């Protein structure tokens with residue numbers, strides 16, 4: 001069988017720096033685990049705009065459709081803030097999500113013991129936290145029509161449309177229920193059925209899918225604003241949360257911060273199975289391009305490395321290797337290795353992006 005293929009789109013800002021550390025893990029997988037990936041690299045976001053005048057070239061889009069998995073770093077930066085909306089770096093990422101039809105975005109929020117003190121919440125509220133947000137990623141207000149800035153009479157009006165079909169809701173609900181079965185078997189669905197018709201439909205369809213196909217999973221419903229409050233009040237009440245594109249964007253940032261640092265959190269965006277049975281997939285850290293620290297070797301590569309671990313698990317059926325990478329990360333944190341984002345108020349000397357990558361490789365060697 002052909003080697004598994006990866007397309008690396010490191011992107012902008014700290015993207016290339018954190019991706020360099022993922023490449024070390026990829027090389028380690030080849031040398032120590034006998035799993036060789038066919039890796040190609042290309043541009044996305046501002047770096048693609050600089051070269052091609054668009055944030056994602058058609059050839060790159062075509063490549064993304066062919067590979068087994070895409071690994072993305074981050075997109076965006078102040079340099080591109082004044083660009084026309086249609087060619088902003090973010091449009092490149094949104095095009096990938098939409099055209100690959102990556103409807104199920106998994107955003108785990110796990111609190112590492114060694115970092116429980118970092119959270120802005122009390123240690124007992126977050127220690128041991130392990131929740132999974134499943135965010136619908138290809139529809140809703142991000143893509144609904146009509147959209148735009150129009151003129152009505154003598155003033156402008158900005159319009160976006162929240163739109164969900166039954167099948168779009170049902171497929172992401174299934175993905176949440178499937179995941180829950182492998183975890184604590186609990187799903188909480190969040191919407192605003194009290195003010196939005198799309199929320200009423202969301203609630204009904206999630207309930208129907210549950211009753212027909214997943215009656216064994218415990219299902220609850222919550223208004224998304226209450227959900228935000230509950231996430232901060234007592235996050236351990238949740239196992240899997242399933243929600244729409246915009247609420248998922250907001251709630252996942254909130255959940256991320258419970259764990260102490262945005263620099264720790266990976267994500268997987270999954271679509272329908274391809275001919276080889278693997279889901280269409282893109283893996284990326286939840287954090288952004290962090291232009292303020294780009295190029296300084298300060299970035300934390302852990303979120304990007306854990307995103308690769310998710311690729312091992314969800315695209316390549318290498319759950320044991322994924323667990324090894326996760327254990328190696330836990331080990332280096334327990335040993336006190338810290339990048340700048342993980343320095344407490346009492347200071348200490350942070351290690352660099354590449355030193356963190358090296359420490360994780362050393363821990364992987366030790367685990368093997």
Ligand code: IPM
Pocket residue numbers: 090093094249
């Ligand atoms: C995210 C980001 C993106 C989003 C941006 C960069 C388009 O915030 O992945 O959460 O809004 O989806």
Ligand code: MG
Pocket residue numbers: 249250253
């Ligand atoms: Mg976001």
